[in-house]
Amino acid sequence: MDLGLKNRVAFIAGASSGLGRATARALLSEGCHVAICSRSSERIQCAAMDLARDTGVPDDRVLPLVCDVTDEDMVRTAVGRAADHFGGLNILITNAGGPPTGTVLDFSAEDWRSALELNLMSTINLTRAALPFLKESAKADRPLARILMVTSISAKQPVAGLYLSNVSRAGVQGFAKSLSEEVGADGITVNTILPGYTRTDRLTHLSEALAERRSVSEEDIEAGWAGQAALKRIGREEEFAAAAAFLVSEPAAYITGVALPVDGGAIKSLL
Numbered sequence: 001m002d003l004g005l006k007n008r009v010a011f012i013a014g015a016s017s018g019l020g021r022a023t024a025r026a027l028l029s030e031g032c033h034v035a036i037c038s039r040s041s042e043r044i045q046c047a048a049m050d051l052a053r054d055t056g057v058p059d060d061r062v063l064p065l066v067c068d069v070t071d072e073d074m075v076r077t078a079v080g081r082a083a084d085h086f087g088g089l090n091i092l093i094t095n096a097g098g099p100p101t102g103t104v105l106d107f108s109a110e111d112w113r114s115a116l117e118l119n120l121m122s123t124i125n126l127t128r129a130a131l132p133f134l135k136e137s138a139k140a141d142r143p144l145a146r147i148l149m150v151t152s153i154s155a156k157q158p159v160a161g162l163y164l165s166n167v168s169r170a171g172v173q174g175f176a177k178s179l180s181e182e183v184g185a186d187g188i189t190v191n192t193i194l195p196g197y198t199r200t201d202r203l204t205h206l207s208e209a210l211a212e213r214r215s216v217s218e219e220d221i222e223a224g225w226a227g228q229a230a231l232k233r234i235g236r237e238e239e240f241a242a243a244a245a246f247l248v249s250e251p252a253a254y255i256t257g258v259a260l261p262v263d264g265g266a267i268k269s270l271l
């Protein structure tokens with residue numbers, strides 16, 4: 001299937017590693033120009049070099065940008081730079097790291113605020129910065145305007161010990177659904193993608209933290225996660241990225257307002 005992504009421009013946040021970087025790799029392989037951002041100059045430049053090398057595209061197809069997505073000014077500047085550099089913007093993928101684990105009394109009010117900044121406000125910041133460019137792209141001769149927000153299975157089914165994630169992701173789902181209604185008439189689609197347990201640096205840190213908290217081995221923690229999925233294994237980042245690439249593609253033009261789990265069947269609800 002032709003995903004219609006050749007020469008499209010994507011901005012992918014939180015892309016120096018993990019799911020963001022894997023999604024950048026998938027979109028580059030489909031012929032996109034990709035701006036990637038993260039907080040660390042060294043990590044994002046390294047990721048850009050690796051991505052160009054792995055996909056065999058010229059270095060200038062990948063634009064590495066330093067940007068903390070919780071900082072509204074940095075976000076506006078980074079998104080504007082990407083659009084200037086590549087001459088527009090078709091696709092925004094919002095993403096960042098995940099918050100720490102713990103239960104209700106483990107966190108201060110400041111911890112709660114930080115988690116909301118990291119996973120909810122960052123999504124809103126990125127969307128507000130990208131919308132004017134996406135609206136232009138939706139009116140172009142070859143229109144394509146997509147927003148895809150990375151959340152978590154915790155948005156549909158709260159995960160024990162992940163209070164901060166459970167709460168902030170639910171906010172993103174509310175934002176995404178509201179926005180899909182508002183910008184649908186402009187031709188912009190808005191969807192969320194909900195990773196289940198997927199092998200990345202974040203997953204490794206999570207299993208270390210939970211193993212210590214519960215005094216069990218990391219292997220036990222990971223076996224428990226794998227066992228929750230109908231497919232009885234942990235996911236691979238390229239499996240997540242393939243689903244993300246489809247949701248931002250041309251053939252996905254009539255899909256908006258959905259929350260797609262990529263979780264090997266970990267969520268047990270009917271819908």
Ligand SMILES: NC(=O)c1ccc[n+]([C@@H]2O[C@H](COP(=O)([O-])OP(=O)(O)OC[C@H]3O[C@@H](n4cnc5c(N)ncnc54)[C@H](OP(=O)(O)O)[C@@H]3O)[C@@H](O)[C@H]2O)c1
Nearest residue numbers: 014016017018019038039068069097098152197198200202
């Ligand atoms: N992997 C899973 O199993 C899984 C499951 C459910 C949900 N998720 C969620 O999916 C998202 C991505 O997960 P992942 O596994 O890919 O995590 P990861 O490997 O830790 O990668 C997170 C990326 O976000 C960047 N980042 C972190 N904070 C940032 C900030 N404030 N501003 C800009 N960039 C920032 C990091 O780069 P720098 O450090 O260079 O800034 C890194 O590139 C997270 O929200 C995670 O909670 C993951």
